[in-house]
Amino acid sequence: MANIQDVAKHAGVSIATVSRVLNGTARVNAEVSARVHAAIEELQYQPSRAARALRANRSTIIGLLISDIQNPFFTTLIRGVEDVAQRNGYSLILCNSDEDPQKEQHYIEVLSAERVAGVIIVPIRENQRTLRLFREREIPVVSVDRRIKDSATDAILVDNKRGAHEAITHLITNGYRRIAIITGPMTTTTGRERLEGYRQALQDAGIAYDPALELCGTFKDDSGRQLAIELLGLQSPIDALFVCNNLMMMGVLDALTARHLRIPDDIAIVGFDEMPWAALSTISLTTVTQPVYELGSTAAMRLFQRMQHPGTFTRQEIVLAPTLQIRSSSRPRMHPASTTVNLTSR
Template identity: 40%
Template sequence: MASIKDVAAEAGVSVATVSRVLNDHPSVSADARTRVLAAVETLGYRPNAVARSLRTDQTRTLGLVISDVLNPYFTELARSVEEEARALGYSVIIGNADERPDLQDHHVRTLLDRRIDGLLVSPTDGGSPLMLDAARAGTPMVFVDRWIPGVEVPVVRSDGQAAVRDLVTHLHRLGHRRLAIIAGPAATTTGRERVDAFRAALREHGLDLPDAYTGQGDFQAESGRRVTEGFLDLAEPPEVIFAADNLMALGALDAVRARGLRVPDDIALAAFDDIRWFVHTDPPVTAIAQPTGALGRAAVRALVDRIEGRPGESVTLPARLVVRRSCGEPGPSPSPSPVRRSTS
């Protein structure tokens, strides 16, 4: 592997000149810069990233702590973050909190110890003093999807309130009146917001949300299964179950099928956080879709702005309702049978 001394010898300049060219120093002549860059290309030289970070106090590395890597929403979010970071010249180290505050803080602490330039976090709850301390210490940080009230950093998220209202209106038009929700953790901003939006939308149509129709989940499939079993055991089960994330919706679907029931004939199902799988279920699931890719890209840009001394701005993007057939929506009309012509 070529060294910086090899590049200097090939270009006929000093090691200091090579260093200045690689660090884009303005004091190098155009001729020397051209020769150094040609030597770098010829020798295939790659600067030592660790040594450079010690000189510049930058690692060109971002940390991303997501709530659950098995959740397709966060998988897609992480992919868009990595793609945008790479386009801007940064690498990403990812930590999976698995919806556990202790594991979240472990990853945050580890990433800060590794001298990342900035941190993207989707918090598992709102009570982490570590995040508050990091923000107060001046660590460039951005919250994505979820946030912690009182921690003054940019937040990049989607607003699902209008989409939830659209969903409830859609269900009301289909004739549904008994609507239940599988809520996410109350310790998360998204968990609280989605329940509040659902309850407010019901009130607009003169409907209540009884305690019996509110089940506490944890954004995991098993909790969706457990809460749905409780709904089905009621003397008057709900007509519709709205799961506040995709994994809980899949758990709900499992519970319905385990009882020998069918969606939407026996009970309807809708979900927050649309995923690609929902078009392949039978029936396809009506869901609220977040602009996941756009959120990831916007979060990276906001973080890089803060790293590079520009004011990073909060961004809120709208979610939207995607209507399919899991709530009793009319399906496509069957194709007419071909008319057989008589051969006689």
């Protein structure tokens, strides 16, 4: 790959002259400028993005660090971020931590070194001391989907507690009592808040919660499968199961299929996160759906506010409302139903 020295040699000029032509920082003889542009084209020279940003004291790249690129949830979130970035003339660097603290730290260092204009992060832990790298280089940060314990970092979230509360209340109303939950890690606000909503709904209905029915996974499909097997092996059977993300739901459905259990005749199921197949007649899965595109686009818009007016905003937390899509996987025994309940108020 050609560098600026190669261009200068090919054009028969100094490196400083090539730099002046590229940056337009000084007048250059038209014939010399033409030779430099011809050399750039012939050698297919691409100026360093980082060098351009440093020279202009401005980058047109924002970073997006997500926690699991295999999760369809993030496909839609990425689109929301990208659409806003494109409209503002910015490009996106996508990084995937895979719920791994070391990978997350690595990508934080990479984005910081690239001196991106701003960063949107789905943190794998609530406590994020590593964000100091961004703060030291005055790179604005917005967290999305999960909260960070940081007085300066904006957060764009969904009301997880409300969504879980509504899901469990729906199951209780339909006659289910032994309701188990498979949620995510307690180090994430999503995992913890969905458990809180589950417990609150049971308490509101006068049902004592049983610790044996509360299992925490990794938000991965194999975790859902193993925890479902554990719950199905309890001496006192469960009659309903609330699964707190779409990948764990895939594992749960595998476990139920292996046991030849019928939904909802043998066990009722409610998920958190919509899946493309959720409304199919063979499954017809009740889910708490999230406004995922709006999560991404709102996070991006907030980041651009931070970038354009640094230091003029106090920390903001924006919480979006989920929606319970009621389908046949949680229906009452004698009263099948399919309707939509908006959770904008409780």
